[in-house]
Amino acid sequence: MTATKRTLYATTPIYYVNDVPHVGHAYTTIALDALTRSRRLAGHDAFMLTGTDEHGQNIERIARERGISEQQHCDEIAAKFRELWTRYDIRYDRFIRTTDEIHRRGVLKLWEKLRAAKTPDGQDAIYSGTYAGWYCPRCEGYKDEEELRQPGNLCPDHERPCEWLEEQNLFFRLSAYEGWLRERIEKDVLRIRPESRKNEVLGVIQQGLKDFSISRARVKWGIPVPEQPDHVLYVWVDALSNYITALGFADDAPDYKHYWAGADERLHLIGKDIIRFHCLYWPAILYAAGVPVPTREFGQGFITRDGRRLSKTTGNVIDPVALVERLGPDAARYFLLREASYGSDWDFTEAAFVARYNADLANDLGNLVSRALTMVARYCDGKVPGRWQAPVSRGGAADFTEGFASAVGAPAGGRADKALAHYEELDFSGALAEVWSWIGQLNQAIVLVEPWSLAKDSARKADLDGFLYRLLEAVRLVAVLASPVIPRASARIFAMLGLGEREPVTADLEWGRLEPGTPLGTIAPLFPRVDKTQDVKENAVSESKPPNAETTAAPASAGAASAAVSPTPATAGGDRIDIAEFAKVELRAAKITAAEKIAGSKKLVKLQVDLGSETRQVVAGIAESYEPDALVGRSIVLVANLKPAKLMGVESNGMVLAGSLDGKAVLCTFDAAVAPGTKVK
Ligand code: MSP
Numbered sequence: 001m002t003a004t005k006r007t008l009y010a011t012t013p014i015y016y017v018n019d020v021p022h023v024g025h026a027y028t029t030i031a032l033d034a035l036t037r038s039r040r041l042a043g044h045d046a047f048m049l050t051g052t053d054e055h056g057q058n059i060e061r062i063a064r065e066r067g068i069s070e071q072q073h074c075d076e077i078a079a080k081f082r083e084l085w086t087r088y089d090i091r092y093d094r095f096i097r098t099t100d101e102i103h104r105r106g107v108l109k110l111w112e113k114l115r116a117a118k119t120p121d122g123q124d125a126i127y128s129g130t131y132a133g134w135y136c137p138r139c140e141g142y143k144d145e146e147e148l149r150q151p152g153n154l155c156p157d158h159e160r161p162c163e164w165l166e167e168q169n170l171f172f173r174l175s176a177y178e179g180w181l182r183e184r185i186e187k188d189v190l191r192i193r194p195e196s197r198k199n200e201v202l203g204v205i206q207q208g209l210k211d212f213s214i215s216r217a218r219v220k221w222g223i224p225v226p227e228q229p230d231h232v233l234y235v236w237v238d239a240l241s242n243y244i245t246a247l248g249f250a251d252d253a254p255d256y257k258h259y260w261a262g263a264d265e266r267l268h269l270i271g272k273d274i275i276r277f278h279c280l281y282w283p284a285i286l287y288a289a290g291v292p293v294p295t296r297e298f299g300q301g302f303i304t305r306d307g308r309r310l311s312k313t314t315g316n317v318i319d320p321v322a323l324v325e326r327l328g329p330d331a332a333r334y335f336l337l338r339e340a341s342y343g344s345d346w347d348f349t350e351a352a353f354v355a356r357y358n359a360d361l362a363n364d365l366g367n368l369v370s371r372a373l374t375m376v377a378r379y380c381d382g383k384v385p386g387r388w389q390a391p392v393s394r395g396g397a398a399d400f401t402e403g404f405a406s407a408v409g410a411p412a413g414g415r416a417d418k419a420l421a422h423y424e425e426l427d428f429s430g431a432l433a434e435v436w437s438w439i440g441q442l443n444q445a446i447v448l449v450e451p452w453s454l455a456k457d458s459a460r461k462a463d464l465d466g467f468l469y470r471l472l473e474a475v476r477l478v479a480v481l482a483s484p485v486i487p488r489a490s491a492r493i494f495a496m497l498g499l500g501e502r503e504p505v506t507a508d509l510e511w512g513r514l515e516p517g518t519p520l521g522t523i524a525p526l527f528p529r530v531d532k533t534q535d536v537k538e539n540a541v542s543e544s545k546p547p548n549a550e551t552t553a554a555p556a557s558a559g560a561a562s563a564a565v566s567p568t569p570a571t572a573g574g575d576r577i578d579i580a581e582f583a584k585v586e587l588r589a590a591k592i593t594a595a596e597k598i599a600g601s602k603k604l605v606k607l608q609v610d611l612g613s614e615t616r617q618v619v620a621g622i623a624e625s626y627e628p629d630a631l632v633g634r635s636i637v638l639v640a641n642l643k644p645a646k647l648m649g650v651e652s653n654g655m656v657l658a659g660s661l662d663g664k665a666v667l668c669t670f671d672a673a674v675a676p677g678t679k680v681k
Pocket of ligand 1 (some may be wrong): 013271274304438
């Protein structure tokens with residue numbers, strides 16, 4: 001995994017302190033945190049920078065409106081960003097503020113270099129000229145006439161009037177770097193992704209690059225231009241410089257030398273809104289100043305709601321504080337990175353958040369961990385069982401378990417490499433899909449191998465141990481590979497495996513690290529299921545909530561809900577019903593996601609079933625025929641429109657269909673995989 005140790009320096013944009021943090025800010029910051037964690041996990045050296053962009057006219061105006069100093073306003077909002085990152089478990093290496101002294105000194109050093117710089121064709125890179133144009137004070141930038149909305153010369157982003165301004169400014173001769181930029185970008189020396197963003201940037205170059213003004217009159221809250229103290233440096237030059245000033249560019253500090261000048265990769269994560277500044281202005285400025293340039297830029301997609309851009313005016317903002325409080329940091333991080341491909345725009349919905357949480361975290365991962373650990377507690381005295389190398393075969397499961405053995409055998413059948421490669425490409429949903437397909441395979445393996453049956457046969461103890469050892473190892477590796485996105489849950493899985501609550505490290509990627517005989521830690525639920533309407537606090541670590549309150553289907557009689565139907569003669573002709581009567585019964589395919597015995601009853605088992613659009617709790621009388629563990633993952637047929645009934649005090653919202661053989665219930669299932677919720681006709 002660590003053939004050559006590489007150094008990655010990676011940054012988020014620095015966020016404006018105009019307002020409190022926004023979910024888009026959280027999106028980039030979580031993504032970068034996941035990337036840098038995954039790079040460290042793979043054995044590389046990674047440094048994560050984030051921070052705040054604090055200068056400019058907007059801040060001047062807001063501080064004035066609030067009746068406080070600019071610095072005080074910036075201090076308050078910057079503190080909110082830091083607090084939020086703590087809540088999201090973001091592990092940045094440095095937080096830079098453009099009001100930091102180290103930044104000011106760094107910007108001035110860069111400025112000196114630019115003042116002395118010559119373009120490739122020998123002209124001064126900086127020159128004095130008159131700038132005239134439509135200026136949007138909110139964007140702090142001039143707009144091309146064609147961009148303005150009419151009537152009223154409105155800024156297309158802020159929908160407020162732009163002002164016609166003329167000023168004597170210093171300019172940066174961007175036009176002289178057109179050829180250099182085009183070549184670098186075309187050849188991927190500066191690797192811009194997704195491809196669509198690269199093409200967009202090449203399109204801008206194709207239209208011809210214009211010089212831009214690099215100093216501003218009228219603004220006081222900024223870094224004064226030494227030669228012209230009534231001007232401040234253009235906010236974008238001030239802001240972009242943070243990427244080097246934070247490392248101590250001003251003093252040629254060791255961090256600057258190691259993580260910027262000496263890094264194998266200098267990567268900026270950005271929103272698609274700031275591509276032009278990062279992919280054109282910034283590399284050209286650095287090149288002119290004789291400073292190493294970025295090697296990679298990635299433009300993330302935008303989150304929308306109801307298909308619209310998030311905006312306070314529209315009232316469709318997503319509060320990142322509420323989001324992290326809803327189901328805890330792991331759930332929010334997982335959802336944001338799993339739901340869509342990182343470079344694409346996507347629409348946020350609360351329903352999708354809860355559905356992903358329940359399906360992927362509570363069901364798939366939560367069940368795997370609890371089933372694996374519970375079986376080891378039960379069958380192996382709560383200690384890591386002995387290793388057994390031969391594949392475990394059982395009934396029709398032979399092929400599958402061989403596949404399973406190699407999938408989870410050293411060195412994890414390539415799964416680890418694949419997941420890490422997806423992370424490296426910022427393909428978070430791909431990395432998580434890889435890990436979750438493995439989780440699915442492992443859950444399936446439990447159903448097929450039936451360890452509870454092996455446990456009944458003492459001659460198969462070695463098989464049982466071997467299977468459970470592999471399963472625990474697989475669970476451990478799942479925790480390792482998911483740790484960049486769900487660090488808290490991973491550490492908790494480690495604790496349950498008896499490894500101590502800690503972050504996985506590179507050596508943990510190796511197969512077979514669990515030592516037989518190690519006592520497991522305390523088994524606790526990882527992600528208790530939640531209902532759409534419930535308000536759940538921090539990380540949902542403590543207790544499970546009551547079943548789906550939205551499920552209002554209807555009492556089944558005790559007999560009906562107990563499901564196992566004894567053989568009776570087929571209905572005689574006279575008692576037949578017509579199709580309209582049958583149509584009243586709503587039969588649906590459902591998937592069992594959790595099962596547990598009901599205390600005090602031999603027959604009854606409480607099931608949670610996935611009906612596609614909702615989850616139901618159903619009580620079925622099949623406990624004498626099926627172990628709860630063997631039920632999870634099965635597809636069944638459910639009478640979905642029965643009125644609710646209570647059995648042994650437990651509410652049941654439907655009836656599971658089963659036949660019977662020698663007095664034992666036999667579940668009705670499907671011949672091929674049918675999606676939960678599918679109507680059975
Ligand atoms: N201060 C500048 C950046 C200077 S970097 C040298 C700035 N700040 S910002 O506060 O407006 O943050 C912009 C970034 O926030 C975007 O580039 C993007 O990373 C993120 N997002 C803001 N809204 C977003 C969405 N709705 N969706 C996804 N990310 C978005 O621009």
